[in-house]
Amino acid sequence: MSRWKELPAELHPHVRQLVVRLRRLKDHGGLSLRQLSAKTGYSAKSWERYLGGRSLPPREAVEAMARIAGEEPARLLALHEVAAEHWSGTRGAAPAESGRTPDVPEPGPGPEEQQPRRRSRRVAVVAGTVTLVLAVSAALLMAVRFTGASGDGDGDRGGGAAAASLAPTAASASRSPARYTCRVERADGRWYAGNSRTRDAIVAYGHAGPEVAEAQCLLGRAGLSPGEVDGIYGPLTQRAVKRLQKREGLVVDGIVGPHTWKALRGTTPT
Structure with a gap:
């Protein structure tokens, strides 16, 4: 069992819940950071930041972790979705590490931090579209009902x-x-x-x-x-x-x- 460092105090509870869950899956699989890197395509340094609560892991990394651990990805991705909503408001941009050279194919910190915001905008757009469709459908239903246009036959x-x-x-x-x-x-x-x-x-x-x-x-x-x-x-x-x-x-x-x-x-x- 790994001896994990205490997570930053300023982490939002939903972000903390995601990180703790990822830590448990890593421990359960008995994988080192190097092994985790080889299986997911994200560098060991990246996973060190993700599991240390210093950087929000991208959706693909979370999905890869679930697949490796043999767990249904849906629940873990739901935790990631909620954590992404609160990440920018509680931690802001992840602090840069001096002298760090990104490993290939590690995604750069810019896309990693921008991805939750893009996803939040997509969620907002989809929610707005669904709300509009429901409102229009309700209005049409009321109109049809009001004019007595039932479908029981001609x-x-x-x-x-x-x-x-x-x-x-x-x-x-x-x-x-x-x-x-x-x-x-x-x-x-x-x-x-x-x-x-x-x-x-x-x-x-x-x-x-x-x-x-x-x-x-x-x-x-x-x-x-x-x-x-x-x-x-x-x-x-x-x-x-x-x-x-x-x-x-x-x-x-x-x-x-x-x-x-x-x-x-x-x-x-x-």
Whole structure:
């Protein structure tokens, strides 16, 4: 077992943890610094600095140590990543050793010290990109959910023309709700509630207007309460529409189109 010198007091705890772990792996393998140099390609003097806490080892050196010791590199590299984040703030640039002649292929001290900073910048860029992608994805998901663009089938969407009819947005639902009444009557073999006589308008979650109120009235007549008849297509209305579609054997997508209007205007009360 090597008799290690005490590590510098100013070392950050995360840096100290990495160095202590590297020391243990070296002791466990019974390797001298010269043997470690031969197996990793980093000079014995470099390893003396790394294991003495005077210079942060590059990622490749840490990975080589893990490979030699037969240990999974992921955990050791994670320790190195954290240590690199704290190295420049606690120790600054590694002190130069007077009269030292770098050994080949030992990386020069400049790249060794710059590497953690470059890696930190790469980590920051990747994190920023991931955050931006998540934010955009969340916004798109909210937009799709709001317009009721579910993927349960084409059912009442009626192709491109029907999809274009889904254009009403939050602005239509945010206006003060109009007052609607249900004056349900049967004419020409169909039920009407006095708000709209449409038989093919596309009505979906987030929409508002007389067509929504008409659907709400007819849902109530069919024994499927959509909540308050306010002309706003909300969760209760959507749930009632899906129950009707399931009962009538239609595609259950929560969108009122020609097939669902046919069921609403022709269904007998349960």
